[in-house]
Amino acid sequence: MSELSELAAAVRAHVEWLVTSGAAGVPRDRSGASPRAAAPNVVETAPNVVETAPNVVETAPDVAQTAPDVAQTPVIVQPSPAVVVAVPGAAAGAPAPLLDVSERRRRLELLAERVKPCTRCALHAGRTQTVFARGTGTSGLCFVGEGPGADEDAQGFPFVGKAGQLLDRMIEAMGFGRDDVYVCNIVKCRPPNNRKPEPEEMAACMPYLKEQLELLQPEVMVALGATAVQGLFGTTEGITRLRGRWKLYGGRTPVMPTFHPAFLLRNPAAKREVWDDLQAVLRQMGRQAPKR
Ligand code: SF4
Missing domain, CATH: 1.20.5 (Single alpha-helices involved in coiled-coils or other helix-helix interfaces)
Incomplete structure (x- = not known):
């Protein structure tokens, strides 16, 4: 009995120690x-x-x-293969990559700045300023003319005189906004007395236009007048034989030669042929002239 009492006392003492030491109970x-x-x-x-x-x-x-x-x-928009294939001989040229709009604009502005002080040919002596381009080219359409006249030389933009106003009406009739198309010239400085640029002047200035077009990557171009066609292709054929017949610039860009607007001011009857050419351009671009 005394052993039992001693054992009970020992158990009580152990339990009190567990409580005192923070143990809540017997571990599970x-x-x-x-x-x-x-x-x-x-x-x-x-x-x-x-x-x-x-x-x-x-x-x-x-x-x-x-x-x-x-x-x-250069990123990243490819011209429509259908557009290129539709032009005779176009399949020979691989579609080139296109810069995105803001980068294209930035590089074209840099190029225009480089052209401003140019003295590569004798035309620099008579200019007021170089005439680089007008318009954004976001439509994919680019017009190439001959060179600046007096109005263009004074204002610094191509096709702003009477011929330019006629070009604007042609652009509008095609369904484009004036600034949606890109307009530039073979030479960037005004030839004296509005004469035709000499071959060596065109040759001196063509690298600028080549770079311009390489940056722009137009979907379709229109060459306005014989000088534009001669500058782009080195041909000596007259515009009467050339107009209305597709050519291919750089192995990939369809070019429609047609009469210069200044010629149309003197020969209004030729407007019908020019309109035929511009409608062919619209078809090439998968578009139609808006109904009037
Ligand atoms: S026409 Fe062209 S090459 Fe000649 S000076 Fe002007 S920008 Fe230079």
Whole structure:
């Protein structure tokens, strides 16, 4: 009996010690693992998540490194293959990539700035200023003329005189806004007395136009008058024989030769033929002239 009393006293003392030491009761997990023991596993998981983050961050510089390449690489709109194939001989030229609009505009502005102080040929001596281009070219259509006259030389833009006003009416009749088309010339400085540019003057200035067209990548061009056709293709044929017959510039861009608007001012009867040519241009672009 005394042994039993001693055992009961020992059990009571152990229980009191457990209460005093903060133990709420007898552990349920006989293995000795408590709920707190699981916490380190959670903590161990966290570093894994954190370790994953640097991989994501490391990927970002790759993207950033790619960006300059994208910016340097001409992007990205291809001319419609159907348009090119429809022109005789066009299939021989692979469609070229096209700069995006803002980059194209920026590079064209830089080129225009480079042209301003040019003295490559004798025409620089008589100019008021160089005449580079007008319009955005967002329609895909580009008109190429001969060179600036007195009005253009004074204002700094091509086709702003009487011939230019007629060109504007032609553009409007085709269903385009004046600024939607791009208008430029074979030479950027006014020849004296509005004479035709000499072959050496055209040859001196053509690299600018080539670069201009390379940046612009028009879908279709219209060559206005014999000088424009001669500058683009080196032909000596007259415009009467050339007009209305597609040619291919740079192996890929369809060009429709037609009469210069200044010729139409002197020969209004030729407007019918020019309108036929412009309607062919619209068909080439998959468009129709708006009904009037
Ligand atoms: S016509 Fe052309 S090549 Fe000649 S000076 Fe003017 S910009 Fe230069």
